[in-house]
Every structure is written in structure tokens, then in C-alpha cells.
Amino acid sequence: MSVLVVGISHKSAPVELLEKLALDADGATKLIHDVMGGDHVSEATAIVTCNRLEVYAEVDRFHGSVEDLSGLLVARAEKSTEALLPHLYVHYDEGAVSHLFQVAAGLDSMVVGEGQILGQTREALRVGQEHGTVGPALNTLFQQALRVGKRAHAETDIDRAAPSLVTAALGRSSVPVAGARALVIGAGAMASLAVAHLSRSGAASISVLNRTAARAERLAEEYAATSVPMERLTEELATADIVISCTGAPEPLVRLADVVTARGRSDRPLCVIDLALPHDVDPSLADLPGVELINLAGLADELRGLEATAGVDDVRTIVGQEISAFLAVRRQASVTPTVVALRSMATSVVDAEMERLSARVPDLDDATRAEVLHTVRRVADKLLHEPTVRVKELADAEPAASYTAALAELFRLDTDAVDAISRAEGGQT
Numbered sequence: 001m002s003v004l005v006v007g008i009s010h011k012s013a014p015v016e017l018l019e020k021l022a023l024d025a026d027g028a029t030k031l032i033h034d035v036m037g038g039d040h041v042s043e044a045t046a047i048v049t050c051n052r053l054e055v056y057a058e059v060d061r062f063h064g065s066v067e068d069l070s071g072l073l074v075a076r077a078e079k080s081t082e083a084l085l086p087h088l089y090v091h092y093d094e095g096a097v098s099h100l101f102q103v104a105a106g107l108d109s110m111v112v113g114e115g116q117i118l119g120q121t122r123e124a125l126r127v128g129q130e131h132g133t134v135g136p137a138l139n140t141l142f143q144q145a146l147r148v149g150k151r152a153h154a155e156t157d158i159d160r161a162a163p164s165l166v167t168a169a170l171g172r173s174s175v176p177v178a179g180a181r182a183l184v185i186g187a188g189a190m191a192s193l194a195v196a197h198l199s200r201s202g203a204a205s206i207s208v209l210n211r212t213a214a215r216a217e218r219l220a221e222e223y224a225a226t227s228v229p230m231e232r233l234t235e236e237l238a239t240a241d242i243v244i245s246c247t248g249a250p251e252p253l254v255r256l257a258d259v260v261t262a263r264g265r266s267d268r269p270l271c272v273i274d275l276a277l278p279h280d281v282d283p284s285l286a287d288l289p290g291v292e293l294i295n296l297a298g299l300a301d302e303l304r305g306l307e308a309t310a311g312v313d314d315v316r317t318i319v320g321q322e323i324s325a326f327l328a329v330r331r332q333a334s335v336t337p338t339v340v341a342l343r344s345m346a347t348s349v350v351d352a353e354m355e356r357l358s359a360r361v362p363d364l365d366d367a368t369r370a371e372v373l374h375t376v377r378r379v380a381d382k383l384l385h386e387p388t389v390r391v392k393e394l395a396d397a398e399p400a401a402s403y404t405a406a407l408a409e410l411f412r413l414d415t416d417a418v419d420a421i422s423r424a425e426g427g428q429t
Contacts, residue, residue: 003096003141004062006069006088007047007054010110013087015277015297020077021053022248022277025127031055031072032133038068043135045128045142047103049120050190050248050277051110051296056100056124058137066090094327100141101319101326104149106158110299111168112312113158116189118149141326148322155318158311165275166193166244169294170201173242175271178202180241184225185233185253187215190246190275192222198242199223207236210247237262244273245280254281259288266290332392338404339388341413346380 008021023031028048035044035057043058053073059065074084091099099108104121106113125142128134134142153159170177182203184194187210198206206225210216213229220227228236237243237259245254254272259282263270267290274281274295286293354373358364364372391404 002059002062002093003137004057004059004065004069004093005054005091005096005099006057006066006073007052007091008073008084008087008089009054009108010051010296011108012089015051015295017077017079017084017087018051018053019278020079021073022050023048023053023076024248027076029127029131031076032128032131034072035069036133038065040065040068043128043138044133045124045138047120047124049117050246050275052103054103056096056138056141058135062092094323097141097326097330098319098323100145101148101323104145105152105315105319106149107312107315107319110296111165113152113315114165115153115159116165116193118146118153119189121149122146144322144326148319151322152315152318156311156314158315165299166190166197166273169244169273169275169299170197170242172294172299173271173273174292175241175269177242179204181239182206182242182244183209183236183240185209185243185245185280186247186276187212187219188246191244192219194244194246194275195219195223195225198244199225203242207240209233209236211249234258234262238264240270242271242273244275246275247280248276248278249280250278252279252282254285256282256284256288259285259291263288263290335392335404338408338413339391341408342388342411343384345411345413346384347377350376350380 008018010018028046032044032046032055035041035046035055038057038059040059040061041057042060045056047054047056055069055073057065057069070085070088071081073088074081077084100121102108104118106115106117109117121142125134125139125146128138128142177198178201180198180203182198182205184191184198184206186194187208191208191210195206195208206220206223207228208216208220208225209228209230209232210219211230213227216227219225233253237254243254247253254274259270259272269290269292271292271294272281272285274293277296279295281293281295283293283295285291350373353376354369357372358369
């Protein structure tokens with residue numbers, strides 16, 4: 001069994017295509033269960049963000065699984081296979097491990113080093129655990145990825161080097177945050193980041209608007225902002241200097257007609273930041289006098305390939321170390337079931353020969369019998385010691401499968417016994 005990743009992100013596709021694949025929590029759960037319905041999949045989960053959709057699956061074969069997972073994404077994008085496939089990427093086995101560790105550390109983000117992806121990776125693990133689709137393999141992989149991400153932020157300057165997407169968007173705004181009247185639409189993680197940054201940067205007032213009033217109230221209370229009902233959107237637009245929308249609602253919430261009504265004949269500066277997929281804001285707002293529209297498409301053009309000078313090299317070093325260590329442990333673990341099966345077979349041979357000896361020499365006293373048993377076991381252990389040590393050493397430098405297969409073939413090990421030990425080892429992970 002090996003880990004397979006099939007995904008699409010801001011690095012491989014335009015924002016317009018990512019919008020077609022935007023999933024809410026229910027959609028992500030449905031996708032995971034559809035993946036689990038595949039013939040070759042034993043575990044699955046998905047990382048879902050505004051600019052990334054990646055399916056992680058533990059599979060028993062590569063080609064059929066790639067086709068199945070790609071087909072599920074094509075169906076959700078409502079695109080032809082030919083239109084979507086060039087934008088999908090695939091990582092398998094060691095490549096999948098490397099990719100996830102880089103994602104969790106923020107090296108693959110639109111803004112390199114942003115911290116939100118760590119929470120989104122944790123959410124992918126939680127959802128998989130909650131629905132029973134994450135087992136020993138993905139649990140171990142994701143837990144380690146989270147540790148890699150935490151280490152990257154704790155041991156380097158990546159947090160200062162790479163701000164959040166919210167910070168980057170506000171950095172492009174021609175309207176100064178200090179003294180501005182701000183409106184934040186939404187109450188999720190991105191909205192929380194927006195309110196926090198606006199508060200720290202000296203916004204004169206912050207209004208939080210969300211379909212669920214209780215969530216807006218909780219966020220507003222945390223930062224001494226004001227919670228307002230959705231019905232007051234036009235009224236808030238009339239007084240706002242900066243609007244940040246990040247709900248991912250099925251239809252645009254900030255419509256052209258509402259903004260025209262709110263502004264009347266005014267052409268005062270208004271910055272509207274749309275950080276949602278699908279769009280929260282009607283793109284035609286950019287044509288209104290005095291209105292500056294910043295969205296993910298614009299940010300992607302500006303931030304693509306952006307790498308902070310401080311911290312990134314250190315994070316890459318950490319990720320490289322963690323990948324090597326994880327793969328070494330995994331290779332060692334892949335050898336263990338065969339070694340255990342080999343030693344179990346040797347024990348069975350010793351026990352069988354001792355029974356034959358007892359039958360041939362029934363008068364053998366207990367002390368002598370114990371000494372013979374001890375001697376035979378020592379001989380078996382010494383004969384097996386060198387090959388088992390060497391196969392573990394070779395597993396660190398070479399693909400372990402070839403050596404374990406050779407051991408199994410040479411000693412005619414029971415493949416069912418090896419598989420049973422593998423499952424037991426996995427359950428203890």
C-alpha cells in the first residue's frame with residue numbers, strides 16, 4: 001500500500017478553474033466518501049482551501065487509482081477531462097510524503113510561509129478521523145506533517161517573512177488601513193485574520209457581517225468590533241472605506257447594484273478585497289469610479305513565485321530533514337513484518353524438531369531437554385542475525401521491497417502471515 005495525492009492548486013490552475021472545484025464542508029466530506037468507494041482505496045481525506053483541493057489516499061495500485069481520483073475531480077469541476085487534466089498534479093509514495101510536508105510548512109502556499117495551511121491540514125486529518133476514512137497510514141503521515149509545520153514556524157523566521165493572504169491583500173490597497181472604516185463579511189478563519197490585522201493596524205471602526213449572527217458576534221467581541229446583520233449590507237457599504245469578503249457563498253454577496261445604490265454619485269476611494277472561492281464580489285465593481293477591487297486572481301499574479309528571503313531556506317532544510325527521517329522509519333517498518341515472519345518460522349522449526357527429539361528420546365530429562373532447546377534456539381538466532389540486520393541496513397539505502405521479497409522467496413515465508421503482521425504493525429502506529 002502507498003499514498004497517492006491527486007490535486008489542483010493556484011500553482012497549476014487559474015482562479016477561474018479553482019472556483020469550479022470550490023467545496024464547502026459537506027462537499028469535502030462527500031468527496032472523501034466517494035474516494036473511499038474506489039476499488040483500490042483503503043484510506044482517504046482531502047485538504048480543501050480557497051486555492052487548493054488535494055485528495056490523499058492510501059491505495060494498493062497506482063494507475064487505476066489515479067484514474068478514479070482524477071475522474072472524481074473532473075466530475076466536480078463540470079469540465080471535460082481534456083480541459084481539467086493538464087491542471088491536475090499527481091504525487092505518489094515518497095513524492096506524496098514530500099509534497100504534504102512542504103504544504104504543511106507553507107512552502108507551497110500562494111504566500112510562502114502563511115500559517116493558515118497548518119490549520120487546514122489539521123482539519124483534513126480531523127474530518128478523516130471523524131468519518132472513519134483515515135487509518136494508520138494517513139494518520140501517521142498527517143500527524144508528522146503537522147509536527148513539521150509547527151517546527152517550521154517555531155524554529156525559523158517564516159512567520160515574519162511571509163504574511164497571511166489578508167496582509168498581502170491589504171498591502172496592495174491604496175486606502176490606508178489606519179483610520180479607515182472597515183467592513184468584514186464572513187466569520188471564518190480568513191475573516192478572523194482580517195479583523196485581527198485591521199484592529200492591529202489602527203482601523204477607526206470594524207463591522208463584522210455574517211449570515212450566522214452568533215458567529216459574527218463572537219468574532220466582533222474578540223476584537224471590540226461591531227456585529228451587524230446581513231440586512232444592513234448596503235448601509236454598511238455606504239460608509240465603508242475597506243471591504244473584505246471571505247465567505248465562499250454559492251453566489252456573490254457584494255453585487256454591483258448594491259454598491260451603486262450605496263455610493264450614489266460618490267467617487268470616494270473604496271477598496272474591496274475578495275478572498276473567496278467562488279467569488280463573493282461581482283468582478284464588474286472594478287469598473288466603478290473610485291472603487292479598487294483586489295481578488296485572488298490579481299493576488300495570484302502578484303504572489304506567484306514569491307519567496308521571502310528570511311526563513312525559507314531554513315524551512316526547506318527542516319522539511320528535507322523530516323522527509324528523510326520519515327522515509328527511513330517507514331522503510332524500516334516495511335521490513336519488520338518479513339523479519340518477524342522469518343523469526344516466527346524459525347521458532348516453529350525449532351519447536352517441531354524438539355518434539356521429534358522428545359519422541360525419539362522419551363527418557364530425556366528436563367534439564368537436558370532445556371539445554372538442548374536453548375542451544376538450538378541460539379543456533380537459529382545466530383543464523384538469522386546477519387541477514388535480518390543486513391536487510392534493515394539495506395532498506396535505508398535501497399527500496400526495501402526487493403530485499404523483503406527475496407527473504408520471503410528464499411525462506412518460503414507464508415505471505416498471509418507477513419500481511420497479518422503488517423496489519424498488526426499498522427494498527428499499533
